[in-house]
Amino acid sequence: MKKLFVLFVFAASAMFVSCSSDDDNGGNEEKIIGNWEFTQDGTIVDGQEILVPYENEAPECGKDFIEFRADNTIQSVIFFLDFNEECDSETDSGTYAVSGKNITLTTSGETVVAEIVTLNNTTLKVKVTEEFGGETFIFISVLKKV
Numbered sequence: 001m002k003k004l005f006v007l008f009v010f011a012a013s014a015m016f017v018s019c020s021s022d023d024d025n026g027g028n029e030e031k032i033i034g035n036w037e038f039t040q041d042g043t044i045v046d047g048q049e050i051l052v053p054y055e056n057e058a059p060e061c062g063k064d065f066i067e068f069r070a071d072n073t074i075q076s077v078i079f080f081l082d083f084n085e086e087c088d089s090e091t092d093s094g095t096y097a098v099s100g101k102n103i104t105l106t107t108s109g110e111t112v113v114a115e116i117v118t119l120n121n122t123t124l125k126v127k128v129t130e131e132f133g134g135e136t137f138i139f140i141s142v143l144k145k146v
Contacts, residue, residue: 029098031119033070036143037063044138051140061087066143072096074105121145 042051056064061079068074075093082088094107103126104113117140118125124143129136 028101028103028116028119031121032068032096032098032103032124035065035067035146036124037065037146038141039144040140040142042140042142044140049140051142054141057081058087061089063146065146068096074107076107 038054038056040051041054042049044050054064056062056079058079058081061081062077064076064078066074066076072095073093074096075091077089077091079087079089092107094105096106097104098116101116101119102113103116104111106112112128114126114128116124117127122145124145126141126143128139130139131137
């Protein structure tokens with residue numbers, strides 16, 4: 001379940017924000033390839049961005065991450081402890097496409113078009129704005145390239 005939430009937050013997080021001034025509109029396809037660990041989650045409240053450290057469910061098992069591959073596939077890995085308190089992980093696969101500052105993620109039959117906030121050699125920051133029951137929710141994820 002957490003894996004789906006993480007993918008949703010990641011995918012959703014990327015929707016409606018432009019690239020930062022140190023990013024150009026080209027080259028994002030190459031920059032995004034690699035493994036990215038989740039480092040922060042957050043939201044915006046009263047116009048203020050609030051970020052907190054990302055909490056791995058089972059840090060003793062590994063850090064949750066998303067891998068963007070050169071063949072435009074993605075794989076996310078979320079670590080957790082099973083009922084016997086032993087390390088386990090849940091993996092989800094899908095596809096992605098980068099076009100300028102937009103990213104389209106498709107996993108588990110769901111497609112989300114997102115806009116990248118920051119993408120450089122070390123940091124990927126995405127932001128998603130979603131409507132639920134007439135209310136707007138903003139989700140932010142910050143990832144570090146490993």
